[in-house]
Amino acid sequence: MNSRNIFSLALIGILALSAFTGCGNSGSSSSGKKAGSNVTVQIFQSKVEIVDQLEAMAKEYTELTGVKVEVLGASGDNYMDTLVGKLTSGQGPTIFNVSPGGRLERLHSYLYDLSGQPYISDIADNQALVYDGKILGVPYSVEGYGLIYNKKLVDPSRMTDFNSFRSYAASLKASGVDPVQMSDKAYFLVGHILNVPFAMQDNYLDYIAKLNKGEVKMAATPEFQEWARFMEVIRANTANPMGVTYDDQIANFATGKTAMIHQGNWVWGMFADYGVTFDMSIAPLPLMGNDKLSVGMPNAWCINKDRSQEEITEALKFFEWFFTSERGHHYIANEFNFIPALKSVPVSGLDPLSTVVHEYTRSGKTLPWTYRDWPEGLINTHILPTAQKFFSDTSMTGQRFLEELDKAWVEGAAK
Template sequence: MKIKAIKAVAALSASFVLLTSVGANGAFAKSTTQATSSKKVTLNVFQFKAEIAKDFEAMAKDYHKAYPNVTVKVTTVGGGADYGAALKAEFAKGKGPDIFNNGGFQEAVTWKDKLEDLSKEPWVKNLYKGTEKPMTMNGKLYGMPMNTEGYGFIYNKDLFKKAGITTLPKSISELEAASKKLKAKGITAFSVGYAEWWILGIHLLNIPFAQQSNPDQFIKDVNSGKVKISDNKKFKEWVKLLDLTVKYGNKNPLTTDYNKQVTQFAKGEAAMMQQGNWTQTTIDGIKKNMKIGVLPMPINNDKAAMDKLPVGVPNNWVVNKNSANKAEAKKFLNWMVTSKTGQKYIVEKFKFIPALKTIKGTNLGPIADDIQKYSAAGKTLTWNWFKFPDGATNDFGASIQKYIAKQSSSTQMLKEFDATWKSKYKK
């Protein structure tokens, strides 16, 4: 998900993710899209998921074959690059892309004046309940959920077996014990890509927010100044998890980027990595049929509370309301989720867990399988970073990197989180 990463919904219930395994009547819907443009049109799509870049471009070519008057030009900015900054730069050049990505919640509010109302699009009625929340403002829907995703510690079952780990760790103490067993066998426990700010400032830091008794209320209280991150117990516990991954992780974590992190894991050079189902295609490209699963990311020893995975809507497709081609842009998005061709790309090539009931989501790989099992059991945590002040995640990531480099203490790092929030938050 990477940001790629990336992006969330408290109401992701057991029902809607479980249903993706069977689809609606187990069949592909037929496209209702009809090409009406009599002139040549170029749709500019600006998207962040580097994992799907080549396949998305291939899908765009297939769309052009079906509708020769429409050329879909795809630009991908991901893989560690700052998509948000790049998107702002695109709009600064002129009119901006026709289709782009938006994470919803606070990010939707930030970009609202650029977003087309999609409430009346034909696919809306087929969304799983809860997936519409990030992009709903004042009763109107401004984005189409890209998919649903989950993340945690992806683990190598063969390396766990080699280390004699027979019980999967569900608490911080058990995770440390497992890490020690791996080290005793000469196995690096974690492949950590801490050169990437988003791995730290988005996914990892989401854990203590998601573990609050009421994450939304906690964020409101931080906004109002009623509470401080630096005073919160869950964040102090979270530091122990961060320390654990560094202690038992690969050397030079601050120079290890996303690609190196995933490659190390896929080659069996580490037993675990903090990532999600978006890495499945990359792993498959390095090692086919790898025996892997997903573990929770515990910060204390309350097993019931810790045995959960963060699951949410990573991002949304949105249409630039000021685009001269917005009608064609909406047709393309509709084709992507209703045509047999588009649906096959979503499931078979992108390996997405669908956000629509009409798309059959099976054979997505072992990572998605575990995520769907956790979701079916109702053992999920919310994704909260889209509710943060604009730009805060980048600064959070930088503060964590500073701490890992031993240039600040844990107390100073948490206080920096407070300072970042206060400076970025706009009432």
């Protein structure tokens, strides 16, 4: 072979190698991006206060994987209306958020079954979004409530059951402070605290279904009977909550006029205006010796099962990174500032009330939020007026209160 032929072959080899190398780098850049899918993972969610952080996380994931993640949002009724419109037209987002109760009942047929995914076992007890035995969503975060108490005034070891609670409430009143203060809003007056006896039923969904039909009675159920006795004690030892606004409740606790309030970790930010210096914590309502807080998740991340298989696959990869990686955990705890519903997420810097809720959540000492499964609108239209009557009429016994609640419940459930 002559020198010209040798040179020609060598040149062809160099060109072929260059072409191959060029093809191999077509999905990369000098920044080290990986080649990604051609699909776009679209996230549509309603928590407007985390939009900026979520967009930053989406950008980081895209830079890491090459898969485009787009973040869209809306709030309130606009979110639900827009979401339903998109889903029914076949143009639904890849990932969206759904809350338990009525929204889950309405949207469950659109949700991808996540039951077999590797992060599901990391979800705290009772916090996954479940429908018909399938896990359809991973919780955003958790919130919890109970008896928030002033550590200077209250020793929770002195109220572990009904009798000790009753005697301790009387002693606190004798010392010049209100033992427990409620407020006049529907959930803060009765909705949240009524959750406890429901959550202590062996199968609260079955109990609610029977209660709707009048097949069981709160007035004949032991947990509710003792709950009514707790309500009698609260009414007898505290100011009438019908004249107490939410702001009043917070102010009275912050200034030491009230030893305890039945509230949740969300109130912490309201204490900043009062320069609170005392330590506080949360204790369970000790109904029949209960030692668990009522803890629930406001929303869950879900995947649209009607998207293409390629899009669902990319959404599942995003979820795995989000819920299992160090960076995903960082966003949950430090950027979104959520109380994690995933047990493996490390946390630091939570406020004192959120810290307590997190500890109860990780230990599994929680009661579910059952009111999400009560008949829609029942609390405001039927339960609240009955509770207002109970607190205004001191001659109404706890047992009579339950009988009135039973009647109101059946009426409300029938509408």
